[in-house]
Amino acid sequence: MVVMQHCLILEFGNFQVSTRAVAIPYSRASFQPALVMEWGGSRRAQTRVATIARHISPAPCSASNPFMVQFVVFVMFPSSQALCILSRLSSLQHALLCQVRQHSHPTISEIFALCKCVTLTALPSQQVSNQMNDNGGIQIKGDVRDALERGLPVVALESTIISHGMPYPQNFETAKEVEAIVRESGAVPATIAILDGVPCIGLEEDELRKLAQLGKRAIKTSRRDIAYVIAKKMTGATTVSATMFFAAKVGINVFVTGGIGGVHREGETTMDVSSDLTELGRTAVTVVCAGVKSILDIPRTLEYLETQGVTVVGYGTDEFPAFFTPRSGCKAPSRVDTPEECAAITAANLSMGLQSGILVCVPIPAHNAAAAEPVEAAIQTSLNELKEKNISGAAVTPYVLKRVNELTGGASLTANIALIKNNARVGSQIAIATAGLVEES
Numbered sequence: 088m089v090v091m092q093h094c095l096i097l098e099f100g101n102f103q104v105s106t107r108a109v110a111i112p113y114s115r116a117s118f119q120p121a122l123v124m125e126w127g128g129s130r131r132a133q134t135r136v137a138t139i140a141r142h143i144s145p146a147p148c149s150a151s152n153p154f155m156v157q158f159v160v161f162v163m164f165p166s167s168q169a170l171c172i173l174s175r176l177s178s179l180q181h182a183l184l185c186q187v188r189q190h191s192h193p194t195i196s197e198i199f200a201l202c203k204c205v206t207l208t209a210l211p212s213q214q215v216s217n218q219m220n221d222n223g224g225i226q227i228k229g230d231v232r233d234a235l236e237r238g239l240p241v242v243a244l245e246s247t248i249i250s251h252g253m254p255y256p257q258n259f260e261t262a263k264e265v266e267a268i269v270r271e272s273g274a275v276p277a278t279i280a281i282l283d284g285v286p287c288i289g290l291e292e293d294e295l296r297k298l299a300q301l302g303k304r305a306i307k308t309s310r311r312d313i314a315y316v317i318a319k320k321m322t323g324a325t326t327v328s329a330t331m332f333f334a335a336k337v338g339i340n341v342f343v344t345g346g347i348g349g350v351h352r353e354g355e356t357t358m359d360v361s362s363d364l365t366e367l368g369r370t371a372v373t374v375v376c377a378g379v380k381s382i383l384d385i386p387r388t389l390e391y392l393e394t395q396g397v398t399v400v401g402y403g404t405d406e407f408p409a410f411f412t413p414r415s416g417c418k419a420p421s422r423v424d425t426p427e428e429c430a431a432i433t434a435a436n437l438s439m440g441l442q443s444g445i446l447v448c449v450p451i452p453a454h455n456a457a458a459a460e461p462v463e464a465a466i467q468t469s470l471n472e473l474k475e476k477n478i479s480g481a482a483v484t485p486y487v488l489k490r491v492n493e494l495t496g497g498a499s500l501t502a503n504i505a506l507i508k509n510n511a512r513v514g515s516q517i518a519i520a521t522a523g524l525v526e527e528s
């Protein structure tokens with residue numbers, strides 16, 4: 088029988104910790120719970136366990152999908168009931184360990200530490216070292232792992248922006264500066280990429296440099312490419328979609344980028360729609376960006392986000408920003424003005440188990456926007472040239488970006504770097520507010 092890394096969660100109704108406080112550490116844990124059982128009798132307990140089950144998406148267990156419970160995680164209940172439950176546990180063949188807590192107000196860190204301790208105790212030693220090293224194939228950098236375990240704020244950063252978004256050495260310098268901004272703001276940066284087939288959450292400086300130097304020789308990796316890049320042991324720079332996927336997998340709630348992909352102009356016939364939008368529809372991560380570039384079809388991008396059930400908010404603005412410019416002429420579906428509001432939305436999204444993303448759209452700061460005006464004009468010029476030169480399909484974006492760089496003498500790169508740094512500041516504040524909110528609950 089194949090031993091799967093499942094755990095059995097036992098919950099008892101007689102304690103005060105909030106559902107969210109229980110569920111979030113589980114979704115961060117490095118194992119996939121298989122079954123949620125409810126040992127208490129109250130209706131409230133049953134509702135809470137059902138909510139937790141939705142959060143952690145337990146693998147379905149049935150006669151056709153047997154599993155072996157490899158370890159048992161956390162029971163919190165009054166000691167008088169402990170013996171009863173422990174005796175029933177002993178009749179479960181594979182229940183290996185049970186933790187009993189007397190008091191009823193554990194913090195998130197305590198719960199997480201408990202999960203980890205139980206996991207490590209219950210797994211055979213070889214699996215333990217694998218789990219510690221790579222979290223099931225994913226390498227998590229020490230400071231990122233530590234922050235996740237302690238419930239501290241972590242900000243995910245994408246790597247396509249480094250490899251494909253800018254030339255060397257500006258890409259390397261920007262990547263380092265963005266990480267420094269996140270650190271100075273009080274959060275831990277986690278740049279995500281696949282290095283030689285290993286998904287990495289958090290890169291060392293020499294790894295950042297390698298990726299920056301590889302540039303377009305790194306594989307631009309969206310969700311569809313992840314399995315291929317890993318299997319072929321390639322180096323992949325993750326786009327928004329792949330970065331969201333990995334961030335969610337390790338429990339990072341907030342992710343900062345420059346701009347996201349969208350619906351391309353004439354996308355209604357070409358069906359050229361970025362997988363960033365579908366990922367936003369299926370992955371509960373809060374993505375902080377400066378909107379989408381006006382080379383895309385912004386109204387249709389917003390329509391598509393609505394179809395995907397993505398919460399889109401303008402940050403300090405009623406309008407959806409268009410990357411180089413704070414205004415697109417399209418209204419943002421909703422507005423927030425503070426990191427705390429974003430954190431509250433993130434927490435509500437998680438606690439409701441919506442499993443879709445949140446897009447926080449931060450306009451380029453006013454002084455950078457003024458400098459970026461020629462960029463917007465250059466975009467319009469190059470879009471007109473497309474028709475004259477009969478350029479269409481996949482050739483559109485590379486042509487426009489190349490022309491914009493030429494026409495602006497590098498101003499587009501300056502504006503691009505400025506808005507990413509601004510997003511890093513805002514995103515860090517949101518991550519800090521989110522971690523605080525979760526810790527309080």
Ligand SMILES: O=c1[nH]cc([C@@H]2O[C@H](COP(=O)(O)O)[C@@H](O)[C@H]2O)c(=O)[nH]1
Pocket residue numbers: 245247248251252309325326327328345346347348349360361362363380410
């Ligand atoms: O303004 C930008 N938009 C988009 C990207 C990158 O391009 C990806 C979208 O690519 P596509 O449209 O092929 O899905 C994004 O996830 C991001 O990595 C970028 O660097 N800058």
